Amino acid sequence: MDMNEIKEIFFQECEEQLAELESGLLKMNDGDRDPETVNAVFRAVHSIKGGAGAFGLDDLVAFAHVFETTLDCVRSNKLEPNQDVLKVMLKSADVLADLTNAARDGGSVDESRSRGLVKELEALANGELPSPSAAAEAPAPKAAAKPVAKAAPAAPAPAVKPTDDSGFQPIPFSFDDFGGEGDAGAEMPAYEITFKPRYELYSKGNDATLLLRDLSRLGEMTIYCNTDALPGLEELDPEGAYFFWNVTLKTDKGEDAIRTVFEFAEWDCELTVKPIADARADATSNEELPMVPVPFDLSILDESGAAEEVSGAAAETAAAVAAAETASNVTQMAAAAARVEKKESAAAAAAAASAAAQNNAAGAGQTIRVDLDRVDRLINLVGELVINQAMLSQSVIENDTTGTSSINMGLEELQQLTREIQDSVMAIRAQPVKPVFQRMSRIVREIADMTGKSIRLITEGENTEVDKTVIDKLAEPLTHMIRNAVDHGIETPEKRAAAGKNTEGTVRLTAKHRSGRILIELADDGAGINREKVRQKAIDNDLIPADANLSDEEIDNLIFLPGFSTADKISDISGRGVGMDVVKRSIQALGGRINITSKPGHGSVFTMSLPLTLAVLDGMVVTVAGQTLVVPLTAIVETLQPEASAIHSFGANHRLISIRNSFCPLVDVGRILNFRATQANPVEGVALLVESEGGGQRALMVDAIQGQRQVVIKSLEANYTHVPGIAAATILGDGRVALILDVDAVVGASRGQSLKAEMSLAAVG
Template identity: 60%
Template sequence: MQPETPAEAQSDQTPQNSAAMATPAGPSARTQTAGTTEPAAATVRVDLERIDRLVNLVGELVINQAMLAQSVTEAGMAEHAAVVSGLEEFMMLTRDIQDSVMMIRAQPVKPLFQRMSRIVREASNAVSKDVRFKTEGETTEVDKTVIERLSDPLTHMIRNAVDHGLETPEKREAAGKTREGVITLSASHRAGRVLIEISDDGAGINRPRVREIAISKGLIPAEANLTDAEIDNLLFLPGFSTASQISNLSGRGVGMDVVKSSIAALGGRVSITSEPNIGTTFSISLPLTLAVLDGMVVRVANQTLVIPLNAIVETATLTSENIKPIGHNTELLHIRGDFVPLYDLGIQLGFRHHKDRAENAIVILTTQEDGSRAALIVDAIMEQRQVVIKGLGKSYDRIPGVAAATILGDGRIALILDPTGLTNTPISKSPDQPLSLAG
């Protein structure tokens, strides 16, 4: 007697399977069967270069729309009902096209976060540590170009958190912690930007050791009096490393300075917060898109600037009564029962002296990634419009507080400001060397 072939075995089982499938299995089974009959959404794979070309064309369309609106105003046709109606429809159509193209480029960060899970496993095995990896905000959508270029910096920071951030299981037990360390990777939208945070529940930054290494390498003088934040930022100096020996994860000369440069190239910034025996958090702030944004066009000392609209909370008229001086150069704005740091854009950018501030100036309240607010003084608000983001290129060094540039409807170039970077780091205090691309 010959053994059954697979085909014969399958044939013998077919009637029983068919009978079982034909037998009703209750409401839940009927619901599941009905759910599987729904057609899947059709998708098309398109080369990224074609999408980039479409984005560039949409950017040119936005610029041409602004130029057309400028020409209509200069020609005195702004009161012509038919022209105004047609121009408004053109503007709405341009916005719809731009939103649709941006939706094509926007992708959730989930695939990127999933790749980081493998990095955590490999790094934890290499250093013999127990690590649990948590993710939050995986559905947060970011421009595809940003996601692709964020992979290497995130990989380095995850490895750094496993190697330097978390203690060994023995040290964690001695400190009253669980043997298993936790690394959390989260993403969220905040103040019109994408905020990505890598946090660990380790021992925190050993600031005395960081300071000692910086002195031994000649990066700071021995008598330097640094704050905790300034000591933490020493980690971003080129070639700085706290690794005592070279391994697959540390001590190879590729430090956090590479991470900071990569993030800065995307128009972002990175910051550190750390508490002893509680942990360390690296925060990466990135623009939502690298193509088009809604901005408020303002005038400061005869210069035209653009402030991202999603960073603006409200506007108000500035009066001497609501300005509260603190110290020699610091001013606060008293508004709605709260005190907000006040910054004059003309002074911050080196366009004018303090005494040259325009009468009846306008203050714009902006929100920061950490939830705090800041007030920016401008001379006038011109209009609200979509602007095309143009990088400053390699001809200019990266300037704190300046995100990019754009082309206005009259052909002039205007700087796009980064309110958080502008208020954290003064750009210039010298009116003799103003910052301008307008010519």
Template identity: 45%
Template sequence: IRANDIVADYVAAARDGTELAEGYGAEEKHQFDALTSGDPDLGSESMEEFDIDFVPVMVTIAGAEDELAAEPFDLAVLDDSFEAPPLSPETGHWTIRFTPHSELYARANDPLLLLRELATLGDVEVNARVDEVPALADFEPFGVYCAWEITLRSETATEATIAEVFEFVEGNCDLSIERGLVPSAEDMLDRTMEETAPSPAELIETAEVAPGAEAAPVLSFAELAESMKPALKAAAPVMPAPLKPSATASEEPEGDNDRRSGPEDRRNGVQSIRVDLDKIDRVVNMVGELVITQSMLTQQMDETLRARYQELVRGLEVLAQTTRGLQDSVMSIRAQPVKTVFSRMPRLVRELTAKTGKKIRLETIGENTEIDKTIIEQLSDPLTHMIRNSADHGIESTEKRVAAGKAEGGVIRLSAEQAGGNILIAVEDDGGGINRERVLQVARERGVVGPEQQLSDEQIDQLIFAPGFSTAAEVSDISGRGVGMDVVLSNIKKIGGSVHVKSWTGKGTRMTLRLPLTLAVLDVMLVKVAGSPYVIPLSSIVETIQCARANFSRMPTGAQVLQVRGEYVQVVDLATRFAMGTEIERDNRFVVLCEAEGGVKVALIVDDIIGQQQVVIKSLEENFQSIEGIAGGTIL
């Protein structure tokens, strides 16, 4: 991994025209030299940590074609149940040359079955022609490089009966059937002896052996093939299912905006095409405009028009369904598994383990949970800071863990799951939890909290997100730089998400990111406050209640609360909150009960509820300015 970084640094230096320090990467090169030479004296101490039970074996394929030609393919090895019929000593023979095309395999045909069928006509000798197999770098997994030459001895076989064996693959192969004479067994044996490959002893003499290292055993291709026969015999021949042509646009996570169809995709009948990400973004934007237009048309339909133009109403309903289907399809193209971000974290944990001297293990859950690409791109920095925080502040040293009766090694668990219209990503550790006394002390020293101000445990936990806040005693490259959890909060808020912290003293801490599934199109409830329309995300709404039926109470401080099934919820009157007057009587207004981050509920009072619809949310901060209490704007 370190060598990979060094190569990247050299490439960047060449591109930017800069110079790297003299001897950059020399230590890693020294370690590689130790590995390749096999001399332990050249290696550094770090090399001794590796405990790999592996002995290199040199394999030569010199003369491989001759050896293959010398050893006819024995069908009985693959099928013990097959018994060739007895043969007369004096019979004619046929030479059959069989070269399959890729279509033959795509249609689930198996050459082995054809050769077995041929063997029922008489005595067969099969030689595989593999002289067209390219170098490994040029090898195409689904290319066809093997052909067969079959010698058939039979008293009864005719050209017609032989051709009948191959009639199901006609057009999908090159086939020639010729009558010939059978060479004697002695001739075959002499020719085989002449064409035999060099012996293992000769191959060992010509093999190069590194100085100071023991000569690795050299196997000839025939010996290697012989050792693999039991495994080949046990393996049943499996052919890929026929490919069904389909096309899906997809994208590669790490910078590359396209994806090549791999063997796994082809086995599953999936094919991919390369699509530039900008093109997909343009489609997403057009779908957003389509959603807006469909909403505008729906809003223009009052009761009079609905009664008069029923066919038009039905057409608009179909348009709404089609728009929703198109939106879902486009979103699925942009969706990517969070694995693309999670896969970077094991290395981070390894580096933190080395720097802190602690034993830390990372567990990942729900790596295949899919989320919009634009959100995934914003996740790397927050997750990095959260894991650093868990490793440095959360997980205790080995001595402290043992003294507390815990396992020597700490565990950081990184998980992702879908919950309604949100994705929940949690970073949880089994460390000592947040030291609330220390957090409160530092907060008071820095003026974040007043000297007499009293805070609940939850409020103290949230202080770790204050800008520039850190409880680290010493500044290191892990913590204490004043850059950390505030970056997490700001980055997550930018994409419409939230962060919630829950800590248990002596047991650990869990930080949860609640993120929207997509930033493009949102299902919302349209409400009216003082004559103006507002939208509330549908995924946040628990229920709606008429104010006349709601059970309101007041706290000793004068704040209003709503009692819902034994639970008291804070009430926010949006008309008062946004300093707008409303003439609607209180009993005729509505309460929209919403669930905020961490399961905290809030009751919003609105004048009227118009209904559900889909909207395209745009950032007000980017296009105008930040307004407290408003997440974004939309066109209805």
């Protein structure tokens, strides 16, 4: 595995850690004070910092270190995570994500913003709580993003020889080597620290060199490395721990600050911290262990995590050991690979460590990473398998009249196996909507800050699963809708207070399954749609005639027209009229639909209904005016054979059908789609009772039912053009192309909404 592959895996893990960080902070923002939640947030930042150090991502390491320090204050109950504190931390999580993306994809990050948050985090760690106004404004101070030490001259490196009977080689070590902070001086208290990692420390993804680097930030430090336990190369255990360190540290931070550095790994190492006076007293009464002098290059502790060349046979062996010890996770694999690159003699040990890490991952892991293109290809092949199975069944039915042959039995088994394979493959692509929902929380925070509003985002049903293709294409329309809800829907705190509302607005984002589809609702408790303003804007922009007689629902839907905007001025948030029409086209491209319900003064609700998958569906194959259509089975409640006594006229052109002492509108599908010019006789056809989103129940009248089939969805828009009233197309068992009916569009047309057909559908069919 080369360095680029290891780095790519690191960034993939960063995405998971960032999601965990966002989720934990949002739980804390909702009042969750479970210590495990706080620990999970801390671990996420700590893991990102450790991996970033291995790849020399200095900006990311510096910011993560300050963030981690503040989170540690929360862990130790030194800092109360109130709303103002968590607002700073949520913004810090956003910057951490930006820094990670910049490190992976290139680009830059707003330095003034990151510097300002570093200043705020440091203030929180020092016990300075932000005021609500200060937290909201988030000014950008002029402090550096990375903690900078006061200038102190580095001591010259001494000759490589023992300085005392211990056999240790002392290394003059200034905190400047690591960008640490503190004043080096003889008047500072000094501490003797012994740090001996166990193998568990490395197996949990920690790195001793990173801990020592963090320790160096506290003051001036001198390190002694002990290698007595180091075996020969052929006896190395890839999971072993052979080194330990004695450290002399001058710092005014105190013993608690020293122990805090090792707090995350205190159970996986032997650690002693003593003031110098106490340590010397112990040394006079106890015989010290013999030490082996080893030249210890300071570059091993460099933030890049990559050691430079170290002279001597012992150093070569040490590099191999470091590679073996740290190969238990991706972060340490990166550091090991960088160290071994310059030493051919350590290549075998590094290869063995990498193989051991892969074997451990394979044995313990419950998931695997698979390239999405491979899954897409598998789904396409399953779709072709479904089509060929249907064609084979159709051919046998046409040529075999016995109905009891072994071929028919085999086909039934093939059909069952095909269905199981298809269900399993679709389950692979099923993903929770949680990642998309989490992304929206950041957008709400940013737009709220830009508009000076106080807004709370509530999410529900984050674990609702849907096809990954749907999730990937859902982010853009949701982003537009969130921006509009915050900018146009929610009022300013002053207006909300005047209306008797809570000054903090609420945006609610929910997801749930219904009738084989996923339903996503975006609701706000804002002012609702100003229908008078919407209507006047539409007239001013020549989108509707001035004398148009529109219902409230039709006025609400004007916001989906291209070029429509109610913003009084163009801004970075809205006003260019390229938002909601894009949303509607995106939803329709996914085979979905969007509806609006709004109550002036109380808010609006946008409801999106999307298919769970874009690959396969169960449908009812029907005939309408000589055309073959497929009606999604999830929309059908029941089928009926109408009787003349159950048909009733309503008005000039409408008919109702009586179903169990209730009346339901009867819709002639052939007439709606312009397959025929006159309405057909209901008694001669079949009625399909369907339920649509927002339109209630309707009885769709078709000429005949051919049967129930599982069909593969083919995009009609991608392969031909958009056809009003038609959601997609499919290939039947006999090779014919059949159109998949858009039930909601047909129901909407029956309520007076025009399909705006631009062509004859009969020609398409």
